[in-house]
Amino acid sequence: MNDAAHDGDEGSKDFVREVIREDLEAGRTQTVVTRFPPEPNGYLHIGHAKSMCLNFGVAEEFSGRCHLRFDDTNPTKEEHEYIESIQEDVRWLGFDWGEHLFFASGHFDTLYEWAQHLIRAGKAYVDDLSPEEMREYRGTLTEPGKNSPYRDRPMEENLDLFTRMKAGEFKEGARVLRAKVDMASGNINMRDPVIYRILHAEHPRTGTEWCIYPTYDFAHGQSDAIEGVTHSLCTLEFADHRPLYDWLIASLPVPFVPRQYEFSRLNLTHTVLSKRRLIQLVEENHVRGWDDPRMPTLRGLRRRGYPAPAIRDFAQRVGVTKSDNVIEVQLLDHCARELLNKTAERRMAVLRPLKVVIENYPEGEDELLDAVNNPEDESAGKRQVPFSREIYIEREDFMEDPPKKFFRLGPGREVRLRYAYFITCTEVIKDDSGEVIELRCTYDPATRGGDAPDGRKVKGTLHWVSAAHAIAGEIRLYDHLFTEAEPSAGEGFLNGLNTESLTVLEGCKLEPSVAELPADAALQFERQGYFNRDPDSNDERLVYNRSVGLRDSWAKIVAKGGANT
């Protein structure tokens, strides 16, 4: 995975790795320690994947380690279920934290002692202001705040009140512990931030042991220090917190001084990545759940059939900088296709079947034809596909009045059935409404396998499935969740939902060997795209998700209206 590091040809790569390299060279640290710090209040999405690839990737490249640490400081929002599912998702993406599983809650005792330390140093006080009053005292972005009347409470009284907060003597919200920094600071995070609050809630890990909990600012950097994290990598919105991060570390008896560095978060076109919006999509049933294949969650992507290595490749290509960015989803699709093209076995499946009867093929007979499993990988071998007099082809592979650039089947035209024979359309059968319901064709027995001995060429090759041997399947096609590349901010974003993001096709015809594939095999249905079996599949019915379609130059011609030119 880190071959480049051994080739000696690796450059600065990105500013984080550059900083680390300098720190190593300057001897500021011997070992690189990073951490991936999710809050267990939701499922991981592709934005988290970027963070994991950075944190775990850097640790591996520099022979250090990366901790998995749950930032579980707010019991009112966190659940045990997420602690499990997050670990599962991290493993699925391909990362291993080894022995280094931590919880901010595991550091609660130390954090409590450190809070007392701060009080004794005159750097923290218990405040009785209500949340509303505190907001008023805080000032605004352009005006300084003013000191709380409780700011100069004697140290002994602060210690006593803090002890009583811990003992559960006060109601939620009645008092908080605040760091005494600077109410006039231009940086609002420095205006005496709350570092402990009363929460009479049951914690997923510590139960009812505590009723006061540290805030993010008093837990994150402190956990970094306790665990010996050298490089605490977070997203840009925390840059404003860095002065506080450093102030607290400098004010506490920490065993180690960690440093925080910020990079810009990932944004993707045609989707949303904020936790709040994702929750809304699920709760209002705009999608079928957190693992809906349209969701940008890791569970969604996995169910959709995006392989973990493709997501890691994507994260690597996207880079790490401090500039705002919106990555085009096409890049993600490209990463998936590139990997799947090399690894996915090919099969044939007809999504929208049109029956074809080959009139000169003997009735009641069939035969097996050789088909290559993966033209990109000879070791994938071959399989045999049954052929017979009645087959299905794709409806869109036939046009009664084809435009000039249409290379597929039409009245009187000859095309190749992949790995089978050349066939020529001799008759078109329609129902009362004029819809084509069946084609009559003849085949050339001399073209068995797909080549004409006389060197005759055809312009089109179609996939097909023998009617008698086909197995039925349901196929789900996906499109962007949002029509616009960048869904509007605010509540209006739901207006941009793509009403056609899901297309369910029933009555699809699958090549019989599909049933023998392992349930988790990624495959390509030739000329259609890459697919994987959905967990909704059972003994009676197979359900396939299209992960991503093949690049489709014919669709582009049609879209431009140039089919006739």
Next chain:
RNA sequence: UGGGGAAUAGUUUAACGGUAGAACGACGGGUUCUGGUCCCGUUAGUCAAGGUUCGAAUCCUUGUUCCCCAGCCA
């Protein structure tokens, strides 16, 4: 009007005072039993204005635009 961050092809991203390069996309062509893959080519960029320098994306000045911050969320 406070504090912090960022501006390089359509989108991401390299460059560390010395030829602005890559990937994705788009467009055109070649190969092909997948209108796929692969191969070749085209397109297109330093936010602006000054300054320093033989030489500036890079250093300085001024300005412009965008993003984040006023939770007892993280």
